[in-house]
Amino acid sequence: MDAGSKSISPEKSSRRRAPPLQEEAGSRPYMPPLSTASHNPSARCYGDRFIPDRSAMDMDVAHYLLTKGKENPPASRAKEAYRKLLAEKLLNNRTRILAFRNKPPEPGNILRAADAAYLSAKPPKPRRLIPQSPKRTLNAPGIIDDYYLNLLDWGSSNVLSIALGNTVHLWDAASNGGSASELVTIDEDHGPVTSVSWAPDGRHIAVGLNSSDVQLWDAGSGRLRRTLRGVHGARVGSLAWNNSILTTGGMDGKIVNNDVRVRNHVVQTYQGHEQEVCGLKWSGSGQQLASGGDDDLLHIWDAAMASSAQPAGRTQWLHRLEDHFGAVKALAWCPFQSNVLASGGGDCCITFWNTHTGARLDSVDAGSQVCALLWNKHDRDLLSSHGFAQNQLTLWKYPSMVKMADLNGHTSRVLSMAQSPDGYTVASAAADETLQFWNVFGAPEEVPKAEAKASHTGMFNSFNHIR
Numbered sequence: 001m002d003a004g005s006k007s008i009s010p011e012k013s014s015r016r017r018a019p020p021l022q023e024e025a026g027s028r029p030y031m032p033p034l035s036t037a038s039h040n041p042s043a044r045c046y047g048d049r050f051i052p053d054r055s056a057m058d059m060d061v062a063h064y065l066l067t068k069g070k071e072n073p074p075a076s077r078a079k080e081a082y083r084k085l086l087a088e089k090l091l092n093n094r095t096r097i098l099a100f101r102n103k104p105p106e107p108g109n110i111l112r113a114a115d116a117a118y119l120s121a122k123p124p125k126p127r128r129l130i131p132q133s134p135k136r137t138l139n140a141p142g143i144i145d146d147y148y149l150n151l152l153d154w155g156s157s158n159v160l161s162i163a164l165g166n167t168v169h170l171w172d173a174a175s176n177g178g179s180a181s182e183l184v185t186i187d188e189d190h191g192p193v194t195s196v197s198w199a200p201d202g203r204h205i206a207v208g209l210n211s212s213d214v215q216l217w218d219a220g221s222g223r224l225r226r227t228l229r230g231v232h233g234a235r236v237g238s239l240a241w242n243n244s245i246l247t248t249g250g251m252d253g254k255i256v257n258n259d260v261r262v263r264n265h266v267v268q269t270y271q272g273h274e275q276e277v278c279g280l281k282w283s284g285s286g287q288q289l290a291s292g293g294d295d296d297l298l299h300i301w302d303a304a305m306a307s308s309a310q311p312a313g314r315t316q317w318l319h320r321l322e323d324h325f326g327a328v329k330a331l332a333w334c335p336f337q338s339n340v341l342a343s344g345g346g347d348c349c350i351t352f353w354n355t356h357t358g359a360r361l362d363s364v365d366a367g368s369q370v371c372a373l374l375w376n377k378h379d380r381d382l383l384s385s386h387g388f389a390q391n392q393l394t395l396w397k398y399p400s401m402v403k404m405a406d407l408n409g410h411t412s413r414v415l416s417m418a419q420s421p422d423g424y425t426v427a428s429a430a431a432d433e434t435l436q437f438w439n440v441f442g443a444p445e446e447v448p449k450a451e452a453k454a455s456h457t458g459m460f461n462s463f464n465h466i467r
Helices: 010-016 059-070 077-091 107-120 459-463
Strands: 136-139 152-154 159-164 167-172 179-185 193-198 204-209 214-218 223-228 236-242 245-250 255-259 266-270 277-282 288-293 298-302 319-321 328-333 340-345 349-354 359-365 370-375 381-386 393-397 402-407 414-419 426-430 434-438
Touching: 152 193, 152 414, 152 426, 159 193, 167 193, 179 214, 193 236, 204 236, 214 245, 236 277, 236 288, 245 277, 277 328, 288 340, 328 370, 328 381, 340 370, 349 370, 381 414
Parallel strands: 370 414
Antiparallel strands: 136 434, 152 159, 159 167, 167 179, 193 204, 204 214, 214 223, 236 245, 245 255, 255 266, 277 288, 288 298, 288 328, 298 319, 328 340, 340 349, 349 359, 370 381, 381 393, 393 402, 414 426, 426 434
């Protein structure tokens, strides 16, 4: 029933009228009254089961029933028929002398109350149609087929970024039909691009490089704002933002928090992984960080525990989870249960964790390498992308993990996925050099544009058609 409805069911009405025993508890022993007639015609309690209710009895009828046996027997069949007819009309076929409760309400009242409750109830949610083919497909030539890299991200300003070789391209989904532009091409000495991640403002983007540098770009003006050097000793394959803190994960196994507002940007370092860090995700609250590595380890870090003053090499994790038997790249925090994390990797398993206790909640065999995970922001669904042999996207119902659909559009493993700001559309990038868009979480809602955005031009222009 809607929150604004003022319809009150008979059961609720009777409970609101509390008997005196509840209002004046302990003042005197309770004595049930002889008459328990209710002023509320819809009340369901109609008296005591052992004490007759005088208001519910007709004393004349009772007297007749008590004395009719003393009358002389009828003299003829006609008088007997007349007596029966008279008793039927006067007594309404009543044979009971004592009445212990009032008559129940008329069935019509009950039906009308039920109809009102049904009409005021929230209508059932319509069944969602899951598309079996992508809404749009774009070419993505030169994408690197490397499981450990994170080459796709979708910013809050509705601009998607993808790294193709040495070049970072932008695709503005908010413009009419979508428009593309080239942000930057890295020289051969520093490239290729190994990771991209939008800042929360949707304007600035971090670009990780094979040379171990991290560049910060202003996508609106196309200017390089800053380069973070000396943070890692090898390529930077994973990035994650937590407000103004940019967390970087490298092939050297280090995880570093960088405050991009200050000159000495390294503020915290996490020690725990022995091989390349290929997955990084901050929780929605910004209090916990999940990291996955090529060493088959999953770590949960507490932001309050990390400190640059701690000695090098000291482990700082909150939980060290060793249940995976392959590289852990796919990480996704549950949007409706803040302490639940989903992880997936090369062991073909999707595992769920309680990050407060470190307990494993569930695990399901997905059948193939798990490359990426995304939660539905509008319902309790989870989307996973996979490698050989099906190279599919799979939609699961949470928490039962019943498979809802397999989406087959790619011909090679689906390396990365990104979700639109409204949560409905998912972009998937695969080794088959295609970028596909799926309305897997429902149809996007039409939102009026606040202002027209500047159109971009670039290499995607010739690929903006639907295949």
